[in-house]
Amino acid sequence: IMKVASGGELARFLLALKVALADRGSAPTLVFDEIDTAVGGAVADAIGARLSRLSGRVQVLSVTHAPQVAARALSHLLVAKNATKGGNAVLTSVVALDDKKRREEIARMLAGATVTDEARAAADRLILGAA
Incomplete structure (x- = not known):
C-alpha cells in the first residue's frame, strides 16, 4: 500500500483503522496532523465525522486547515x-x-x-x- 497510496490516503486509511479498532484498546490520545490535506469539502466533513466519533473513546488532537473538521471539535x-x-x-x-x-x-x-x-x-x- 505504501507504494501506491499518497501520504493523505495513508493518513485516512490509518484514521479508518483507528476508528475500527478503538473499541479494542488504543492509546489514550491520538494526534492527527493535517489528515485532511488535499481533500474536498465532503471528504473533509466525513473525516471530521470520523474524528468526532473516535473522540468518544479517546482524546483526539487534530491539526487542520479544513473548517469542516474544525467545526466538529469540542474545543x-x-x-x-x-x-x-x-x-x-x-x-x-x-x-x-x-x-x-x-x-x-x-x-x-x-x-x-x-x-x-x-x-x-x-x-x-x-x-x-x-x-
Whole structure:
C-alpha cells in the first residue's frame, strides 16, 4: 500500500483503522496532523465525522486547515507562528478559543483574510450541523 497510496490516503486509511479498532484498546490520545490535506469539502466533513466519533473513546488532537473538521471539535485551539522583532526566531502561540472566537476563526478558514457576514453564516451552519 505504501507504494501506491499518497501520504493523505495513508493518513485516512490509518484514521479508518483507528476508528475500527478503538473499541479494542488504543492509546489514550491520538494526534492527527493535517489528515485532511488535499481533500474536498465532503471528504473533509466525513473525516471530521470520523474524528468526532473516535473522540468518544479517546482524546483526539487534530491539526487542520479544513473548517469542516474544525467545526466538529469540542474545543478549538488556535496555533499561530510569528517572527520575533529581530526576525531571528519564530514564536509559536496557542490560544484556546471561546465560542465567539471559534466562530470567527472558522469563518476566516472559509473566507480567507476578509471575513464576511456570509462566511460567518456559513461557519454557523457548519458548527450547528456538526452538533
